[in-house]
Amino acid sequence: MVEWAKDGHEPAFRELxxxxxxxxxxxxxxxxxxxxxxxxxxxxxxxxxxxxxxxxRPEFKFSSWIFKIANNxxxxxxxxxxxxxxxxxxxxxxxxxxxxxxxALQLGSGQESPLDEVAARELGxxxxxxxxxxxxxxxxxxxxxxxxxxxxxxxxxxLDLPLxxxxxxxxxxxxxxxxxxxxxxx
Amino acid sequence: xxxxxxNPHLTPxxxxxxxxxxxxxxxxxxxxxxxxxxxxxxxERKLLRDLAQLPRFGPEFGFAERVMAHVRIPTPSGNxxx
Numbered sequence: 001m002v003e004w005a006k007d008g009h010e011p012a013f014r015e016l017x018x019x020x021x022x023x024x025x026x027x028x029x030x031x032x033x034x035x036x037x038x039x040x041x042x043x044x045x046x047x048x049x050x051x052x053x054x055x056x057r058p059e060f061k062f063s064s065w066i067f068k069i070a071n072n073x074x075x076x077x078x079x080x081x082x083x084x085x086x087x088x089x090x091x092x093x094x095x096x097x098x099x100x101x102x103x104a105l106q107l108g109s110g111q112e113s114p115l116d117e118v119a120a121r122e123l124g125x126x127x128x129x130x131x132x133x134x135x136x137x138x139x140x141x142x143x144x145x146x147x148x149x150x151x152x153x154x155x156x157x158x159l160d161l162p163l164x165x166x167x168x169x170x171x172x173x174x175x176x177x178x179x180x181x182x183x184x185x186x
Numbered sequence: 187x188x189x190x191x192x193n194p195h196l197t198p199x200x201x202x203x204x205x206x207x208x209x210x211x212x213x214x215x216x217x218x219x220x221x222x223x224x225x226x227x228x229x230e231r232k233l234l235r236d237l238a239q240l241p242r243f244g245p246e247f248g249f250a251e252r253v254m255a256h257v258r259i260p261t262p263s264g265n266x267x268x
Binding site for chain 1: 198199229230233234236237238240241242243244245246249250252253254256257258259260261
């Protein structure tokens, strides 16, 4: 299919989108937990992949290549957001309780958009919320391994991480998930 | 103690293999004697099953069209058709 796309056959491009849109969107959505944003990042991923199809190297699995680009887009976004985001308890420079209150994020204001409501329904289960609590690196490894079913070696290649680091992230991620879920079940 | 050194606790990798039904029979035997490993392994199996059953979500209708509107299709000569 990729070779066909490289030769300029538009149906091959469409087929690649059809095959990968759900897994790529699911990964990005679970990483950023915002439907509209996930759609933008997934779209950005496909545009980058399809416009760069001629640079694709067949020794790399196509799915690994596309997940690598999707994950990078999500991680880059999360890093940018971390820089921009105020703490739930207020801005770091807030000195007094009044300053902290004035700069704290307002949650549960009842102003959620329809898309927020969809996200709350789709990602509201205990396990989805536990996944969301993992740090992004652990979350990406857990999703790629246990939801998408990639091997440790493929994940190491996708994330440009040593194999041992991937194993450590997955084991720590699973331990944290078990702890979060045990807390829920008690 | 000597028994444990001959048949040590399962590693996280081995627990994952057990949850997938791929652990060697000799190592599976350890679970019959070790309550601690059995409890961990059963929790792990439940977690892996829950993760594997998570649904896949789809983007909004028309996603492929929105993508294709930004894609340049290469021609056999290496140029772009649009």
